[in-house]
Amino acid sequence: MLNVENPGILNAKPTSPLGYVTKDGMWAAVPWGKKFVILHNGQQVHDTNSLKSAKDYIQKQLKITKPKKSTASLQQFL
Secondary structure (H helix, E strand, O other): OOOOOOHHHHHHOOOOOOHHHOOOOOOOEEEEEOEEEEEEEEEEEOOOOOHHHHHHHHHHHHHHHHHOOOOOOOOOOO
């Protein structure tokens, strides 16, 4: 039996069957039938119709949850 590393190359309609995972591993888009399920910390938080919309959703959530840099006040230096 032949072991294929990337099974998506055998599909008539190429997709990304392996999904998407962020570098820190906190967010993932996993194929689920014809849709993608978005996982955060191992829990399902959303589902989308395409991998592109799943990536867009994850990027938007990363921007929202990114901590903002605080500006130093004068009191710190006195």
